[in-house]
Amino acid sequence: MKRFIITAGQRAAPSSRSTGFLTTSRSFSTVDASLRDNVPVLPRMPFFDYSPPPYAGPSAAEILQKRRRYLNPAISHFFKNPLNLVDGKMQYLFDEDGRRYLDAFGGIATVCCGHCHPEVVEAIVTQTKRLQHSTVLYLNHTIADFGEALASKMPGDLKVVFFTNSGTEANELALLMARLYTQTHDIVSIRNGYHGNASATMSSTAQSSYKFNIVQTGVHHTLNPDQYRGVFGSDGKKYARDVDDVITYGTTGCVAGFIAEAIQGVGGIMELAPGYLPAVYSSIRSAGGLCIADEVQSGFGRTGSHFWGFEAHGVVPDIVTMAKGIGNGIPLGAVVTTPDIANALTNRCYFNTFGGNPVCTAGGLAVLKVLEKEKLQQNALTVGSYLKDRLVSLTEKHEIIGDVRGRGLMLGVELVTDRKLKTPAKVETLHLMEEMKGEFLFFTHLLTKTKSLAFYLIHICLLFSDMGVLIGKGGFFGNVFRITPPLCFTKEDADFLVDVMDYSMSRM
The missing domain is CATH 3.40.640.10 (Type I PLP-dependent aspartate aminotransferase-like (Major domain))
Structure with missing residues (x-):
């Protein structure tokens, strides 16, 4: 199998806890054609010329343990395996292993200029x-x-x-x-x-x-x-x-x-x-x-x-x-x-x-x-309108989308299991949030499809090289994607977000 060619600047230095294939870059310019043809095409995160310094602090598990022991017990967290976010730059966040995420939630509509502007x-x-x-x-x-x-x-x-x-x-x-x-x-x-x-x-x-x-x-x-x-x-x-x-x-x-x-x-x-x-x-x-x-x-x-x-x-x-x-x-x-x-x-x-x-x-x-x-209000209008149009286009492909609404970069996507009855898709919303973030979600699925170690490893690399979209959820039933990114969000970011959402919904 040919080596992956890693695009410069796409990956931060790994922490001391990173091991082997989990530190693979987000971007690959070549993959063996015989294997690539059998691999689902994952969206590619836009290039971003920044890598955070190595993280040497406590792990997510250690922080979670302290949080459960010492902090407000009413505090909840997104995801089965909570993220330990240690760095941020403009519309991107980085976890303890240097993995990059597109922040489409903006700290609950809080980060407007961009992280650490x-x-x-x-x-x-x-x-x-x-x-x-x-x-x-x-x-x-x-x-x-x-x-x-x-x-x-x-x-x-x-x-x-x-x-x-x-x-x-x-x-x-x-x-x-x-x-x-x-x-x-x-x-x-x-x-x-x-x-x-x-x-x-x-x-x-x-x-x-x-x-x-x-x-x-x-x-x-x-x-x-x-x-x-x-x-x-x-x-x-x-x-x-x-x-x-x-x-x-x-x-x-x-x-x-x-x-x-x-x-x-x-x-x-x-x-x-x-x-x-x-x-x-x-x-x-x-x-x-x-x-x-x-x-x-x-x-x-x-x-x-x-x-x-x-x-x-x-x-x-x-x-x-x-x-x-x-x-x-x-x-x-x-x-x-x-x-x-x-x-x-x-x-x-x-x-x-x-x-x-x-x-x-x-x-x-x-x-x-x-x-x-930086004319960020105008950017919110331009990029937000583009993003909303792209989200609306997904309704023709995915029945789970009941409604797309909002203005600028304050958008919502309501998920339902039945468009006529408008039955809230609460479980599906949580599942899709996990998928869009990216996790060890493909392992069992892949092993049942092939016994090829090379095929298996490519899926792992692609999984960890892409996805990485963070969105919020809300609504009375907890079935609405809340999209409120920093106002420096670009059309390329919007395309990536929609492509990841489309990919994740297509796998359901």
């Missing part, structure tokens, strides 16, 4: 060396500069910024603001929405998986304007009538506010039906309430067509919350509102120790600069 890293390191933390009781230009830059991205009179540490914290503050400003308690939210896991946000979240058995009062969950499974299809105005009914029959006629994501992230990349938000905003304001846009996942150009998800619906909220993409991985969140609403917090002392930390705000400001400099 040099300009973001430089801003963080420079500020850390100069001043890591003081307090907002003193002056520091980073928080003021970032606040100004963030306010410039907002429409209307949304010009006052409150910095937080997460999306949950931002939404908690927004709900508090609405209640203080209106002097009313009732909040309206949408079924299938997710807004956090603290007291008020857990109440406004309408998915049982994320709700503990504690007192949750003053929140009314209305019909989800789900264009795929909803009772009114894409007629947003019909769904909006349920909000009117809730206000009329479930409240005093006055509400504090309404909170919604323009595209439900945890809920399975479900974009609200057209016409829904304008109608609901009108009803809420007529009842004296404020409209809160949860942009934790859909903000910062991810949807491509607009910088904020709510802009696609032609509305201007009273309060906007954000996190995730705001810091490219830094623990940072924010609430932006009007001066009038912001004054509602001045009757008491509202303080946040780390909200506006110099390192975090320096990183956030760098993110805004990179988004503009």
Whole structure:
């Protein structure tokens, strides 16, 4: 058998745990023709000129053991054999053995500029060396500069910024603001929405998986304007009538506010039906309430067509919350509102120790600069549209795909076992995620087909040289692929993702 010719720069130096054929490169330019003809064609990952340094830390098994012993027992993990990711560069991640993965999940829609983007890293390191933390009781230009830059991205009179540490914290503050400003308690939210896991946000979240058995009062969950499974299809105005009914029959006629994501992230990349938000905003304001846009996942150009998800619906909220993409991985969140609403917090002392930390705000400001400099919103639109078209084309080939939806680089693929009944393909979703990641999934299958050691080894090499696609899952039934990669994603990456998905589905 001829030797494989390894393309330079495709493989990182192996760790001390790597052995033999498992360290084979991702790319092969020649394979013995007599064997190649019998090997299924696997997609080839795009070339990327970066190799991480060798990893000498603890193994995945050792980390998992510590995690089970010392960390939150409620934390789950993807995959039967959890990944130990030790390095990242732009849209790629690397495990302990130097294997490369295409990150199509982006740390749950968090990494927008790319992993370890040099300009973001430089801003963080420079500020850390100069001043890591003081307090907002003193002056520091980073928080003021970032606040100004963030306010410039907002429409209307949304010009006052409150910095937080997460999306949950931002939404908690927004709900508090609405209640203080209106002097009313009732909040309206949408079924299938997710807004956090603290007291008020857990109440406004309408998915049982994320709700503990504690007192949750003053929140009314209305019909989800789900264009795929909803009772009114894409007629947003019909769904909006349920909000009117809730206000009329479930409240005093006055509400504090309404909170919604323009595209439900945890809920399975479900974009609200057209016409829904304008109608609901009108009803809420007529009842004296404020409209809160949860942009934790859909903000910062991810949807491509607009910088904020709510802009696609032609509305201007009273309060906007954000996190995730705001810091490219830094623990940072924010609430932006009007001066009038912001004054509602001045009757008491509202303080946040780390909200506006110099390192975090320096990183956030760098993110805004990179988004503009590299035109990443436009890239999200261009590449996202291309990717969505390619995903839609798979529906003609694979019956398991029930729906493809979303905007820009916030896309969802819902899997079903029956298109007519829309039966959730929960088991199949997990299986495909494993296949797309790549694992020792072919061994038994191959040994039953051939006794040729050469054939067997080529399959192993190809398996470990390709696949390597990481996606998320969501939706109420856990049957939706969540595709939210870094915004530096390319058309070549999109092709590879779709080809891997196609290949994996073809093997089912």
